Amino acid sequence: MPLGPDTVGRKLLWSIGLPGLVVALLGVGHFWRESRVAVQDATQVESLALAEFVASTFSLPQAPRARAHEAVAEVLRSDTRLFRSVEDVRVLTPDGRIRWSRRPEEVGRVHDEARRLTSPGPETARSSAGVTEVVRPMGGGPECGSCHTEEEVPGASVLQMRMTEPALHQQLSEMFRGALGAMVLFIVLLALLTTLGLHLNLTRPLRKLSAAMGRAEAGDLLVRADARGTDELARLGAAFNQMLARLTAMKAEEIDTHRDLAVVKEKLALKDELEERLRELSLLFDVARSLNATLELDELLEAVTRLVVERLQIPDFSTMLLNTEGLLEVKHAWPEGRGAEGLTFGLGEGACGRAAETLKAVYLPDLEDRTSIFARRGLVEGAVDTGALLAVPMVHMGTLLGVMNFQRPEVASFSAGEIELLTAVADLAATAVKNARLHAETVKLTMTDPLTGVPNRRHLFQRMELELARAQRFGTPLALLMVDVDHFKRLNDVAGHRVGDETLRRVCDVLRLRVRKVDTLARYGGEEFVLLLPQSTKADAVEVAEKLRRAVADLVSLSQPGLPGNHVTVSVGVAHFPTDATTQEELVDCADSALYCSKRSGRNRTTPFEPGMEMHPGRERGPHAPATEGTAVTTTAPGGVAKA
Incomplete structure (x- = not known):
């Protein structure tokens, strides 16, 4: 769809142009820097050539009784464009003393930077602060004999020449600096205008739309957003208003639906009972799956305890197994850390002993009722026995293996259906315990020498x-x-x-x-x-x-x-x-x-x-x-x- 004059896309187009201008600014700065480097390189090349020319003039013969190399000084003082930018020309001896200078008053002095200038090395040119300095080694010896006596023939010396940048180069640099400043000013103004435009065309309308959405989220379905205009924000506000109108209609329908749900709930009462049965079957399935997942007795008892406590919400649970002495010994108890593990009960002692003796479940709906003939001895000395207790024997093929004890703090909190379910859990656990013991005996036989009883x-x-x-x-x-x-x-x-x-x-x-x-x-x-x-x-x-x-x-x-x-x-x-x-x-x-x-x-x-x-x-x-x-x-x- 083409971008109209009032679309959000066209408004955003101006904000996208700002990064482009920044890139252009960076490009101008880069080209200015490159031009500056090119100017310095050109100046250095020109300086090296001019230094070569000046150095060659020192080998020309001079007039009798004339001041040393007066012809070189005359050339440098001329108003020729070639030498107009030359500031200083000096000839230095190896010890840093000025042997010849464009300014006669400097002859005989020691230069301030003698060490750097007279150090051995090739011809160099260096530019700094608009001035280019050339340091060039000069010969000496026989070629100077035409002008100097044998005692005056100089040894190896250094020519130092300083030149300013040509005026054209300086004007070019000033032009680039002016263009860069103008570009910066233009970008700042453009950024301010872009910010103002975005605020008026995007930020303020979006803030109003957000406020309307917040009121609608709080429950005010009668609020409406500003939908004036033809851009995307206006169309979004109109769509939001239509959504609110639809929600208002749905709210009215919800009231009618609640009235119908009240009638449906009465018909779903039977579903709760079905879900309870499914939960019981699911528990039995999980118990069977967990018991078949391991043959280690400790892991098996721990899995049964976790399932019973979590799935049936039984806060007090213990598993007792018949030991070699014929006593019921607590192997695993919940909650842990009460010291119940290891306690023993005789057959016929308390509810658990009675269940083991009769091989039938014993249910005490109220533990505080001391008239019961199955008085229960607490697993922990000094513990208060309250609520209901269910003791279910673990029997496998008519053989007693142990007893499971289920206790809740509420009186008569076990229904007939739960007693039946927990009896089935005990039967499954009995089969698993029998399998675990058979597995342990098999492992022992494979690891023990049958003759001596020591490991094999x-x-x-x-x-x-x-x-x-x-x-x-x-x-x-x-x-x-x-x-x-x-x-x-x-x-x-x-x-x-x-x-x-x-x-x-x-x-x-x-x-x-x-x-x-x-x-x-x-x-x-x-x-x-x-x-x-x-x-x-x-x-x-x-x-x-x-x-x-x-x-x-x-x-x-x-x-x-x-x-x-x-x-x-x-x-x-x-x-x-x-x-x-x-x-x-x-x-x-x-x-x-x-x-x-x-x-x-x-x-x-x-x-x-x-x-x-x-x-x-x-x-x-x-x-x-x-x-x-x-x-x-x-x-x-x-x-x-x-x-x-």
């Missing part, structure tokens, strides 16, 4: 990886002991596998009772056991290994003839991180090599790992001579640590 090889390597990572991160030592029962194959052959299994259990019991809680004892395979000793030095690990070896030899005896010494002994290999190895595989290999050294050196001994054992396991070097069975090999490790 899989759990050992998982634990070893964690302990090694912790030792690497915090810079702490870690020792590994590999224990092997001596002559175990002969024991199985002579006494049978039943005696062999019993021997492994007894050896394992001796080792388990003599290690720390932070240590890890695991069955590595066959008759071999492994102990992880965190934060233990190599000397400490050797001492622990020797103590365990002696304990096994003293406590595990046999009544079976045909076995060496009629008692059970073990051989031990010791490896240490980071002294012997830095990785898990290397640590196990080092302990295994040390164990083979113990076996081949006579058994029933402790051997710490030393470099080279991995190449020749069991071979003693130097003072390590094989000993007879039943004695311990004592060596001295580097650093003076005694090993047994």
Whole structure:
């Protein structure tokens, strides 16, 4: 659509022109600067050429008994346009003394800027404040012999010449400065006029329209905006007025609609009951989904607690599970931090015990009614029991697993529908708890050696990886002991596998009772056991290994003839991180090599790992001579640590 004389677009066009003028101003300034640079360059070129000419005149012969280079002075004093802009001409000696000057009175003086002017260098021209200075080195020597005597022949000297800018150049600069000032004045006036035009044509109409919109937002639908004119703002005001008229009509229709909604609400009463059922089904669905999402018992109980508290608005809730002693033990309670976790109830004790005993839900609508035969003992000593309590047993295939307790501060606050819903929640939770326990038992079986009851090889390597990572991160030592029962194959052959299994259990019991809680004892395979000793030095690990070896030899005896010494002994290999190895595989290999050294050196001994054992396991070097069975090999490790 073409822009008319009264359109907002045409008004804005003037405001857009202002940046264009600013750009033009910047362009004029740029061209003025460029012209100034060009003037200075031209002046410098002209000055260099003139300096070359003046320097050449000094080599011309002069009249006898005339003042030195009077011809040069006469040329410079002439009114020739070429020399009219020359202000000063001087010839300086290397020590800064004026040897010749256009002004005779300066001859013999020392120039103020002698150091800068007489420093060695090529011909230069410098412009500053409308004056161009040329410094040009001059020769000397034989070419000056025509005018000077042999004693007067000057050495190397410097010609200094100062010239003012030509008048044409100065007029050009003045013209650019005048044009720039006029442009600035024009832009200022144009900016003022543009500001005034925008205020009259845009700001004030928009302010009026905004005020009308504010009154309409406050609820005054009878206000109208100014719609005079033909521009976009006037058309916007007219459209706003039409909108207000439509809103007024809609307000009247709203009153009629409210009257009709009052009738509709009566028909939607049944919808509330349907929504309640949907909410209950949704809760059951969420409980089932949450319970199926995890097999960890603690996470499962926490998820059930969160759903019950948030979705059913039950402020007091607890989950009790039947422990190994046949008591109901509180596993999870809400609110947290009251000290209820760990409390136990017997079967038949209180409402929860009664529910567990009868495998049926027990509902106490008023806890302050002490006439009830199911008096409830508080989970926290000194707590006041008020409101209503519902205890629902958790039963899976006829087996009691626990009890869920729901409490509200209001009396008789549980409806029959809620009791039915919470019973279904307890049934779902019972199934999930059963699955979680089965999962925990399965995991335990996969991580535990069934014969000795200690962790198996899989759990050992998982634990070893964690302990090694912790030792690497915090810079702490870690020792590994590999224990092997001596002559175990002969024991199985002579006494049978039943005696062999019993021997492994007894050896394992001796080792388990003599290690720390932070240590890890695991069955590595066959008759071999492994102990992880965190934060233990190599000397400490050797001492622990020797103590365990002696304990096994003293406590595990046999009544079976045909076995060496009629008692059970073990051989031990010791490896240490980071002294012997830095990785898990290397640590196990080092302990295994040390164990083979113990076996081949006579058994029933402790051997710490030393470099080279991995190449020749069991071979003693130097003072390590094989000993007879039943004695311990004592060596001295580097650093003076005694090993047994």
